[in-house]
Amino acid sequence: MLGHARRREVWSGLEEEALSYMEALYNTALRMTRNEHDAEDLVQDTYLKAFRFCHRFEPGTNLKAWLFKILTNTFINRYRKKKKEPKFTQYDESNPFFLYEKLADRKAGPPSPENGGYALEDLVEDEVVQALEELPSDFRIAVLLSDLEGFSYQEIADIVGCPLGTVRSRLFRGRRLLQQKLWDYAVKRGFVKEKQE
DSSP, X not given: OOOHHHHHHHHHHHHHHHHHTHHHHHHHHHHHHSSHHHHHHHHHHHHHHHHHTGGGSOTTSOHHHHHHHHHHHHIIIIIHHHSOOOOOOOOOOSOTTHHHHHHHTOOSSSOOTTTTOOOGGGSOHHHXXXXXXXXXXXXXXXXXXXXXXXXXXXXXXXXXXXXXXXXXXXXXXXXXXXXXHHHHHHHHTTSOSSOOO
């Protein structure tokens, strides 16, 4: 067992860098928990655990990834059990990049409802956040860590404690579900005319 004085000494070497990640940790925690109070508690628990186990951190390795691993494991162990998984519609489109290809194939000038065009910029942030929050937590965590926090697939595998192939699968399926939700929103708002098959 590491004494408090020794733990404080080890933590003092990490504290400044660790605290620089607080905003990124909070933003991810907020997306995971969908609640400001729970996000604050999750970040607080993350830092308490980081302090308690700071002697296990290997100097020279990725402190940000270590903190996100603590955050993710704490979420999985405490908060996930409290929350019921949201219901979602399974989307089995043969082309998982349909929406992105439609964006690239625009030929009729600037996007508008009249010419059936659209752009991701037209999607309101609240709807994007809502679509992300509606993803099952395993998919949401993978998408958050990859697409919003910029972690590599291997770093995500290390953070969530699963094989690399599982990370790839969760990202593929999560992005596909997110695309379907955003497509449905774009159709509903009139950004596109046709329905996706």
